[in-house]
Amino acid sequence: MHFTSEQHLADGVRERAFTLGDIPGLLWTPASASASAPVPLILLGHPPLGLGKMYPRLVARALQAASDGFAAATIELPGSGDRPRLPALDRARAELRGAMRAGEPVGDEIVDALVLPLVDQAVPEWQSALDALLALPELRGPVGFSGGVISIGVRLAVVEPRISAAVLFAGSLVPRAVFDEARRVSIPLHVLLQWDDEGNERQASLDLFDAFGSREKSLHANMGGHTGVPQSAGDEAARFFTRHLN
């Protein structure tokens, strides 16, 4: 892990860009974080649109985390931003767009092709990032995972024991295989659902919530489309991490 730049944001929050091999990433730490007072970490998931495009929303979430006493970090997803394209993923996206334009149902094979290779490649990368981040003296567990591609969050919740709690955003196409993985999730979950999400089939999201094996899980549905999560719902998600990462 190599830090490539650093800047200071509001309230003494420190933002550092880094690379992990050839994967770019960002780390935000609150002013209070130090080797003698390390802070818990929240991994910020995001859709595969590139860190550059996602930056405004990511930094807002990082500042919220910092104000609650947590560090936040994220890495670029495979095939996104400045990383090499993944031709298979691009083909699956083209098929998805074609099906949606034609008003056809999106078949399981398109969803699988779109999501499963991304999950398979991304999850070990996020685990490597976790190795590198938790080696920094100013960071410690427990670790939370927040948002982004829900199938990545589900896989991480199953395979990565350092993640203690997750805020998941019900807003992606979910392969059938992920429903089976969901049954194996046991960490506390706080699931956000936008009731009128144009990019999300509501019943599938409710079914996925039902499938999660966690004894402690809650669903928070709000009005509006994909990016319309109200401030109060963001505040509730922040309080969930405060309850579970301290």
Place this chain on the structure above:
Amino acid sequence: MHFTSEQHLADGVRERAFTLGDIPGLLWTPASASASAPVPLILLGHPPLGLGKMYPRLVARALQAASDGFAAATIELPGSGDRPRLPALDRARAELRGAMRAGEPVGDEIVDALVLPLVDQAVPEWQSALDALLALPELRGPVGFSGGVISIGVRLAVVEPRISAAVLFAGSLVPRAVFDEARRVSIPLHVLLQWDDEGNERQASLDLFDAFGSREKSLHANMGGHTGVPQSAGDEAARFFTRHLN
């Protein structure tokens, strides 16, 4: 409205029992409430089990309201507690129990007979209580409605303009007619759903949430049965009132 007794609870909260005609009720006011600093009021709905039986849960909710700076009040439902029985309601309950014991589906006519007469009689009583309560110098609007029989909450939200926000508990049998009323609700709603509620059909609750006409509505689903609402969900509902009644 006649006050019949008074006691002081924790943190200077004043509990007064009253009668409104022959309807018993309870009023809780925070220590801060006075004629020169009147406080908003939350009406505490409850299931038709009698105020005596419901008292422990009601007083807990009233103390939460008081700690947030709100007064809270409730009245006995028709046919409950020490009020005269309603033979038609008792017959409908017996039919409901019979159907449930026999493992038969609960027909619309049983649900209608169980709920609609209760709503028709209770709602004007709660409105009269509101008249009397808001005449007290230490109370003021806006008024919130919280919990209890959801069909009463829906009707009140439609017909009573002094109610500005409601926390509804998706946990009752809901007549078809109430779905039509739900479309006419326009105040902000915070709806609690117990995902595994033994006394509640989950899909019907989701459909009712979908039917509400309110632009601002949110659904908060938690694990567990009818009385298992977690503390964090109660805290969220309290914050909803703090956002909307101040």
